[in-house]
Amino acid sequence: MDDKIHVNGRHSFRKNRNLYLMMLPFLVLFFTFTVLPVLTSIVFSFTDFNVLQFPHFIGFENYKRLFLDDTIFVTAVKNTFIIAVITGPIGYLLAFLMAWLINELPPKIRAVLTIIFYAPSISGNVYLIFTLIFSSDPHGYLNAKLLDWGIIDSAILWLQDTRYMLAIVILVSLWMSLGFGFLSFIAGLQTIDRTQYEAGEVDGISNRWQELWYITLPNMKPQLMFGAIMSITAALGAGDITAALTGFPSTNYATHTIVNHLTDYGSIRMEMGYASSIAVVLFAIMLLSNRLVQKFIRRVGT
Amino acid sequence: MSVKSIPKTHMLHHASQTRYRKRRNLFARLLTDRRSTRSLGGNIVLVLTLGLMASIFLFPVIFMVNNAFKPLIELLKFPPDIFVKNPTFENFQDLGELFANSLVPFSRYLFNTIFIVVAGTAGQIILASMAAYPLAKYDFPGRNLIFNLIVMSLMFSAAVTAVPTYIIVSKLKLTDTYLSIILPAFASTLGLYLMINFMEQVPSSLIESAAIDGANEINTLFSIVMPAVKPAWITLFILSFQNMWGVTGSTFIYDESLKTLSYALGQIATSGIARQGVMAAVSLIMFIIPTIIFIFMQSNVIETMTTSGMKE
Numbered sequence: 001m002d003d004k005i006h007v008n009g010r011h012s013f014r015k016n017r018n019l020y021l022m023m024l025p026f027l028v029l030f031f032t033f034t035v036l037p038v039l040t041s042i043v044f045s046f047t048d049f050n051v052l053q054f055p056h057f058i059g060f061e062n063y064k065r066l067f068l069d070d071t072i073f074v075t076a077v078k079n080t081f082i083i084a085v086i087t088g089p090i091g092y093l094l095a096f097l098m099a100w101l102i103n104e105l106p107p108k109i110r111a112v113l114t115i116i117f118y119a120p121s122i123s124g125n126v127y128l129i130f131t132l133i134f135s136s137d138p139h140g141y142l143n144a145k146l147l148d149w150g151i152i153d154s155a156i157l158w159l160q161d162t163r164y165m166l167a168i169v170i171l172v173s174l175w176m177s178l179g180f181g182f183l184s185f186i187a188g189l190q191t192i193d194r195t196q197y198e199a200g201e202v203d204g205i206s207n208r209w210q211e212l213w214y215i216t217l218p219n220m221k222p223q224l225m226f227g228a229i230m231s232i233t234a235a236l237g238a239g240d241i242t243a244a245l246t247g248f249p250s251t252n253y254a255t256h257t258i259v260n261h262l263t264d265y266g267s268i269r270m271e272m273g274y275a276s277s278i279a280v281v282l283f284a285i286m287l288l289s290n291r292l293v294q295k296f297i298r299r300v301g302t
Numbered sequence: 303m304s305v306k307s308i309p310k311t312h313m314l315h316h317a318s319q320t321r322y323r324k325r326r327n328l329f330a331r332l333l334t335d336r337r338s339t340r341s342l343g344g345n346i347v348l349v350l351t352l353g354l355m356a357s358i359f360l361f362p363v364i365f366m367v368n369n370a371f372k373p374l375i376e377l378l379k380f381p382p383d384i385f386v387k388n389p390t391f392e393n394f395q396d397l398g399e400l401f402a403n404s405l406v407p408f409s410r411y412l413f414n415t416i417f418i419v420v421a422g423t424a425g426q427i428i429l430a431s432m433a434a435y436p437l438a439k440y441d442f443p444g445r446n447l448i449f450n451l452i453v454m455s456l457m458f459s460a461a462v463t464a465v466p467t468y469i470i471v472s473k474l475k476l477t478d479t480y481l482s483i484i485l486p487a488f489a490s491t492l493g494l495y496l497m498i499n500f501m502e503q504v505p506s507s508l509i510e511s512a513a514i515d516g517a518n519e520i521n522t523l524f525s526i527v528m529p530a531v532k533p534a535w536i537t538l539f540i541l542s543f544q545n546m547w548g549v550t551g552s553t554f555i556y557d558e559s560l561k562t563l564s565y566a567l568g569q570i571a572t573s574g575i576a577r578q579g580v581m582a583a584v585s586l587i588m589f590i591i592p593t594i595i596f597i598f599m600q601s602n603v604i605e606t607m608t609t610s611g612m613k614e
Binding site for chain 1: 366455459474485486488502509510592
């Protein structure tokens with residue numbers, strides 16, 4: 001990763017003109033459609049912007065309200081952390097493990113398994129089938145089977161009973177965790193040069209675990225970082241799944257997440273200022289987690 | 303004599319090399335060849351694990367696919383079956399009838415989607431590679447700043463930038479144009495970040511030798527770097543296709559004749575009671591198109607990767 005080219009001189013703007021020109025189209029769009037909206041949101045978070053009236057600057061009022069008065073936000077943070085701590089690391093490891101295991105299989109079988117594991121992430125709404133499986137109706141798949149087998153006497157409200165809701169959300173999130181990170185792991189594993197393994201044998205690597213730690217993982221650091229960011233943003237940004245499965249708002253806010261809270265204020269109550277402050281807090285949490293995880297990944301293979 | 307001796311030494315050298323290679327291969331096969339060293343038990347565990355995982359992952363998908371072909375009686379059956387008993391195309395026919403009665407013809411929605419998918423995906427791959435290459439392989443003033451901004455932008459929730467983005471799109475007078483969907487997609491940092499990660503692994507020596515031959519940066523990118531990172535841009539193609547295929551564009555596009563197929567399908571499936579069958583058909587269509595593209599692209603990756611090594 002330190003393998004950079006300095007032919008143009010690292011301090012000259014003029015000599016690097018070609019490079020800037022290459023990046024220009026992307027950067028113009030990036031500033032217009034990403035940086036500008038994000039900066040606007042950060043500014044909004046210090047105002048009482050509600051879309052209808054001109055925003056007023058109110059300092060840290062939104063943040064004070066968020067941490068001191070908003071008990072639902074505290075619930076949302078708690079739920080988000082529970083979901084993230086379980087689905088993030090497990091999903092990440094699962095994605096790598098599966099990519100690693102299928103990488104050594106013959107190409108045809110590998111292709112089929114890649115598709116099977118990636119299928120849940122292919123179309124944005126395949127997971128909606130779980131609303132049928134966990135439906136609270138006695139006709140719902142799981143209820144019907146359990147009733148049929150005589151394990152339960154009456155239908156369980158899987159998606160409304162606070163005892164099951166969070167667990168089901170976590171289960172479905174894990175089912176969807178072999179997503180884009182998984183694909184990049186597979187692509188990364190396929191670009192590792194085979195001769196490195198042969199050289200490793202000469203250097204005394206004697207089992208598959210050593211091979212994994214000293215050759216495979218260090219060669220995949222870029223993909224490991226990429227996958228980590230994918231897992232962090234997916235795990236801490238959980239919200240679509242909770243809303244689609246357990247409804248919005250969920251019973252007793254049992255699966256209410258930070259993103260759900262944000263959508264509540266941003267899209268329903270139209271308190272954009274307040275919603276923006278929620279987004280900034282979420283942003284800070286993600287940056288911090290990312291920093292921790294990257295630090296850990298840098299140590300891999302050493 | 304001297305002419306003869308050259309091929310002789312060459313042959314000798316060649317022979318010793320193959321012998322060395324053979325010996326090493328035998329050594330490798332005995333100790334660490336990746337397929338044969340796993341014990342029988344290990345193989346059984348591997349097959350069981352993969353089989354179990356595959357069935358867990360496949361189960362809901364199989365359920366969904368079968369639902370699309372179930373007549374209404376089977377869809378409402380208690381207890382439900384996963385597999386369809388009397389498969390029918392009723393659901394798809396119903397969907398077709400609903401489209402026949404819609405204001406905008408099906409072909410128009412299809413055209414909108416195809417246009418957005420093709421332009422969006424092609425543009426994203428080209429712009430992202432052009433921006434990723436300097437960031438991945440060169441050191442220039444501002445490089446770290448741009449790179450950090452890109453990584454950070456990945457972590458800002460899209461839910462909250464929706465309103466500022468909407469203001470910008472309408473200020474640029476892009477509402478009710480394809481550009482309102484395509485331009486923001488071009489600026490997707492996820493794709494860019496993926497490309498940077500893979501391009502970092504292309505050895506600099508490969509690029510420098512091209513520079514000695516007089517190729518400029520853009521030539522080097524398309525003739526040397528892009529072929530080397532084929533798995534990356536094919537993965538990006540899949541991601542972009544998926545995103546663009548699922549785009550509804552409902553926030554920026556009000557003109558019904560410019561709306562996408564996924565918008566129209568979503569509307570049809572949800573606007574009306576007792577449309578469970580139609581909904582199942584719609585789910586299958588939304589799923590099957592990106593899946594076909596995925597299978598096609600993925601087989602392409604695997605083919606190229608088995609024949610070419612990329613690293614030094």
